[in-house]
Amino acid sequence: MMLGVTLLDRRRNSWLYEKLKLREVRSEAVKRKWLFAKKIATGEDTWAKKIVEWRPWEKTRGVGRPKPRWRDDLRAVLVVGDLVSTLLNGYDKRSSPYNIRQETVIVNLTIPFMVLLAVKENDREADWLYSYTMLWYDERLRFNATEYNQTSVFIPDNELWVPPFFAYNTIEVKPAFGDFEAVEVNSNGLLQLRKTVYASLVCEVDVPRFPFDTQYCVIAFSSPAVPIEHCDMAPFIDRTTYLGGISGNSEFKYFNQTLASNNYSIAGQNYRAVIFIAHLKRYPTYYIVMVVIPTFFICVVTITGALVPLRQGESNDIVGLGLGSILALIFMLSIVADKLPKTPGLAWLGAEARDQRRPAERPKRSFSISLASLQK
Structure with a gap:
């Protein structure tokens, strides 16, 4: 909203223009804009469709509402907030999607980014900076994209049910960007979570061909708490993009990534371990x-x-x-x-x-x- 909104305000604006500095008039106009911003965005204002406004710093008169850019931005923020509140209303993060439809939750798992920091042969471990992505469906989080004018929304992971898979051969792990992670929720119920971590992993070293050796370090994901009948992993490697996201260090060349899986049983229940294998070729020149x-x-x-x-x-x-x-x-x-x-x-x-x-x-x-x- 500009400083003057009717012709009756023209005299007052003229007095303000004479008494106040130009910067102060603009500041007052901005304050009044945001004072009525919420009513404008939610449609609660009672303004006429056309308003004659006076621009004191330009000494001109214009017809129409203020420019809608800031109003639309505020409306989008309010809509996203309403959408998140609607999705989380009655949502129980302690309950798996399996309990809703009694169907196995399939989690697509991939590692698009993996950088080798160091290989400690004597300790049989390797330090990595890597990012892994999990995708799964949760029918409880579907919404109408047309109604909210949004195709996706980000919600903190501590507000949602997240697959309990983790890298079990990890010695030490530290989040790269703090503890906060956001899950992308799409309108069709598809959820995507990407985590980036610094991790020290167990890496068995094969020495007979040193220094012309090739080492195979693995990242093994599993969850002994959830059997595959309730939640199962479907790992994949995107060959079109993964070569740009993997990198070795000054001692090893990271030249390939492969997959393996292993099924095991605990107390009569079946579980699966998914193994991403990093192929490291040592530079022998030194x-x-x-x-x-x-x-x-x-x-x-x-x-x-x-x-x-x-x-x-x-x-x-x-x-x-x-x-x-x-x-x-x-x-x-x-x-x-x-x-x-x-x-x-x-x-x-x-x-x-x-x-x-x-x-x-x-x-x-x-x-x-x-x-x-x-x-x-």
Whole structure:
């Protein structure tokens, strides 16, 4: 609403224009707009269809209501509030949709975003920043999109029933954006919840092919509280978009994501575990330069020095040469020892490097040294 709404206000507005500064007149007009904003938005105002208004800062007269932009925005806010109140009226979040129609609730589950932060081989765990999405139907939350002029609305997850699935191989988890999460409720009853978390997950490390290894870290979702007859998962991977949402780190390349599932029973009831598998390929350049090549040359020099024939009168300290080689190997292999877990299987450095090349490019003989040889 502008400052003047009838011709009778013109004289008052003229006096205000003369006595007050331009900024103060505008401020007063804005205050009066919002004073009647709720009545305008809800249709409770008794204004005439046409109003002659006086614009004191322009000294002009206009016919018609104020511009509807701010009024429409306020009406939209009120409509959304009424919609949320209507949906939650009589809604019991403690009750599953299964109890309404006695049909299994199918939850579509996917991980569209997954970034590797670190792999801790000694602790057998991996740190991730990932986002997972769950979609399911709840008939109690259907609404008429035409009536409310809304196709969807966001409601806090603590106000709704949410599938109780979680990643059970999690060591530690922290929400990326705080504890507040919103569920998108569509007019057809489709609900979508997306959560983004920082998590440390159990990741078993396979070391025999180190440093040319491929690791498989998993995120396993399940819920031992809800059997699959009541609520079941339908995992999927969107191949058109997921490659843009996955990323490795400086040590591993994240090159693929696959799915697996496992059914199990507890006390005669059936449950399902859904497993997302991240394929991680290690970048071997650092270990080739710092470990494999130096170790190869140290062994070659040691063997050559021990076998080269000496001239008459020269002495060959085989023991000193061997001890020097062992000390050099211990120093080089300590780089590997810090990265490997204490497992029964040990890495064979260099063996996988030979196999990675094409048959025509392989030499007739290759040299490799095992960590196991140091324990003999």
